[in-house]
Amino acid sequence: MSPCRFCEIINEPKKANEEVVFENEHFIVLLDKYRQTSIGGICLIVPKFELDEYEASEIINLISFIGKKMQEAYSARGIRVWTAINKEAGQSIFHCHIHLVPCSRFMDRLTAMIPGIYDILRRISKLNKSALNSERLFEYAEKIRIQINTN
Amino acid sequence: MSPCRFCEIINEPKKANEEVVFENEHFIVLLDKYRQTSIGGICLIVPKFELDEYEASEIINLISFIGKKMQEAYSARGIRVWTAINKEAGQSIFHCHIHLVPCSRFMDRLTAMIPGIYDILRRISKLNKSALNSERLFEYAEKIRIQINTN
Numbered sequence: 001m002s003p004c005r006f007c008e009i010i011n012e013p014k015k016a017n018e019e020v021v022f023e024n025e026h027f028i029v030l031l032d033k034y035r036q037t038s039i040g041g042i043c044l045i046v047p048k049f050e051l052d053e054y055e056a057s058e059i060i061n062l063i064s065f066i067g068k069k070m071q072e073a074y075s076a077r078g079i080r081v082w083t084a085i086n087k088e089a090g091q092s093i094f095h096c097h098i099h100l101v102p103c104s105r106f107m108d109r110l111t112a113m114i115p116g117i118y119d120i121l122r123r124i125s126k127l128n129k130s131a132l133n134s135e136r137l138f139e140y141a142e143k144i145r146i147q148i149n150t151n
Numbered sequence: 152m153s154p155c156r157f158c159e160i161i162n163e164p165k166k167a168n169e170e171v172v173f174e175n176e177h178f179i180v181l182l183d184k185y186r187q188t189s190i191g192g193i194c195l196i197v198p199k200f201e202l203d204e205y206e207a208s209e210i211i212n213l214i215s216f217i218g219k220k221m222q223e224a225y226s227a228r229g230i231r232v233w234t235a236i237n238k239e240a241g242q243s244i245f246h247c248h249i250h251l252v253p254c255s256r257f258m259d260r261l262t263a264m265i266p267g268i269y270d271i272l273r274r275i276s277k278l279n280k281s282a283l284n285s286e287r288l289f290e291y292a293e294k295i296r297i298q299i300n301t302n
Contacts, residue, residue: 053211056211057211060207060208077237077238078239078240078242079236080234080235080241082233082234083231088256089260090229109241
């Protein structure tokens, strides 16, 4: 079994410079490497390890903080926030993560809500298997990092 | 403009006995009156008023608590959790609320993810305009209340 992609990045965040948007003691915020909406990248908020109740509750402020920075970075009023618990709900990477999806039009909400359909279209159209190229990823991440660092 | 449905229930929770699953100082948990999945009702976690950062962070433990009770009540392994910020992301009632959707099969995830499509089908099929009847709502709520009170 290959190691969890999130754990790999948590252990060596510098190797994923084009994806990592923010990091603190308990969480890392990444861009989804495989999906985007019409206005920007999708952020994933990932706890670094099993958190206690008090530590876990910090995620609310982090969702609010990153959501506001995404709104500024992508001129996105709408943000869809979601997570899936267990495969019956659509979880595919079994390391807790929360999706923050910048939304402007209805298709963005579909991308936000049915990642599987987005993936099928991507495969049919034979887009690069590693999806978003690293320049695009870096550009999306940098827009958010600039908002985080300048305010 | 009619008053917000959530505020009406928060002000008089006893009038909505068939919908209210749980209540504490800061939050009320309701069943979605208009939608269900193949295995049970959809819970909405609603802050009663504007919360400060510390109060708001309690929602994480409440999501975890209600999620576990839904899993027990409906034998649902999968739970999809989502919220929309602003209408561009699909928000329709402009009083913050988090959806907890019990999932067993793919259609449940669609119901969870595209409430609009569920609503269109409901309207086309001329189901009762007030959607779930109060017996069904009461039954769904009672299953969760029993789990909350017996553990």
